[in-house]
Amino acid sequence: MNEVKNIHICLVTISLAKGGAERAVANQSRMWHDMGARVTIVVLNHEIAYPYAGQIWSLDRKKSQKVSFGRWSRFQQLKKFLKTEQPDFVIDHRPKNNYAKEWLYKKWLYRGLQIIYVTHSAHVPMYMTQWPKYFARLCQSNWANVGVSQWIEKNVLGSYAMKKTQHIPNGIEPTWTQDHMEASQVAQRPYLLWYGRLDDSVKDISFLIKAYTQSKAPSLGIDLRIMGQGPDRARLEKKSRETGHEACIVFMDFQADPRPIIAGARAVLLTSFFEGFPMVLIEALSLATPVISLDINSGPNEIIRDQQNGLLVGQRNSRIFAQAIDCMCLDEYFYQLCRDNAQDSVRHFSMAQIATQWKALVTHE
Structure with a gap:
């Protein structure tokens, strides 16, 4: 049984949104x-959209307590909180740049x-700072240094001789697959789906739009839905209009509960330049939605069984990606x-399985 009673876990994150x-x-x-x-969750920015458990301690909220409350003062408040509470483990999920x-x-x-750092991206400057060699030395006294993919543990943490490394993937919460709206209630027209933060420098949504317009999906009446917010939304909407297929490319706002939209999609698509362990893939597959992804660093080839639960595209070539879209749309x-x-392909990412690994890490069982 995965029980860790009498342990105080403090999670540190930018936000919960x-x-x-x-x-x-x-x-x-x-x-x-x-x-x-x-459980205590320290959030640096008070943005909360996802269901959570435990107590929230918001660094962002502290600045409203006094007009003159500066960042340093807020960090002093956090230091006082940690010193008073003395959590057994601090698990830090922040980017570290x-x-x-x-x-x-x-x-x-x-x-x-006792500190555990979690690396969520294959992009070294995002989680290992501009000086990764020196950052790795800082981390040697951590209780553990966790990578969310095998590739990250070997090629990011391992490349800088970081000690006490471990691979623990993200998991699917049990309620994710329960009580969501039936797919038939979501849309009348069939559609492919991309969702996430609209940051083209990371997600390469421009490539996705190009590949979609080169595929047969528009002529088949299969839309492309792009769901999320981000700095590049206006530019991407303009790009979609320039393709001549703007009627088929639908931009949607961020949804705190995207499950009905994911479940209703023909496939979920991923075209990022890099990832960590992309939640969108395991979320889609757990809802019986196939996936198509570029074979990037890192994560997709640890999740997708090529031609069994989706398609892995080995080249960043829009015509080849378009062919993958055609295969998923035309071959019933x-x-x-x-x-x-x-x-079945993602059952080993269930939260029960992941909990076993985390329990072993903090208890040394």
């Missing part, structure tokens, strides 16, 4: 709560605490095969 990593933290809070731990700031976190804010037998295999 908008991104896959943030959804993973929210899921993890519920996992620890269900295991019997006391500035060495000086991370030195402050490690040497001052977290001093005397293949589509049904992927759909039938989808849920």
Whole structure:
């Protein structure tokens, strides 16, 4: 039984909204709560959209307590909170892109605490700062350094000789597959789906739009839905209008509960330049929706069984990706095969399985 009673877990995250990593933290809070731990979530920006469990401690909210409350004062409040509460483990999920700031976190804010850092991206500067070699040295005294994919553990953490590394993937919360609206209630026209943060420098949604317009999907009456918010939405909407297929490319706002839309899609698509362990893929497959993804670093080839639950596209070539879209849209037998295999293919990412790994990490069982 995965019980860790009498343990206080403190999760640290930017927010509980908008991104896959943030959804993973929210899921993890519920996992620890269900295991019997006391859970505190420190959020740096008070944006909360995903269901969570435990107590929220918001650094962002502290600035409203006094007009003159500066960032340093708020960090002093967090230091006081951690010193008073003395959590058994601090599990830090933040991006770590500035060495000086991370030195402050490690040497001052977290001093005397058991720390676990979680790396959610294959992009080294995002989680290993601009000086990864020196950052790795900072992390040597951590209780553990976790990568959310095998590739990250080997090629990011391992490349800088980081000690006490482990691979623990993101998991699917049990309620994710329960009580969502039937797909038939979502839309009349069939559609392909992309969802996430509209940041083209990371997600390469421009490539997706190009591949979609080169496929046969528009002529088949199969739309492309792009769901989410982000800095590039207006530019991407303009790009979609320039294709001549703007009637088929539908932009949707961020949805805190996207399950009905995911379940109703013909397939979920991923075209990022890099990822960590893309939640969108396991979320889609757990709802029996096939996936199509570029074979990028990192995560897709640890989730997708090519031609069994979806398609892995080996080149960033829009015509080849368009052919993958055509295969999923035109070959009904293949589509049904992927759909039938989808849920079983990600059962090992259930939160019960992931909880076992986390329990072993904090208890050394």
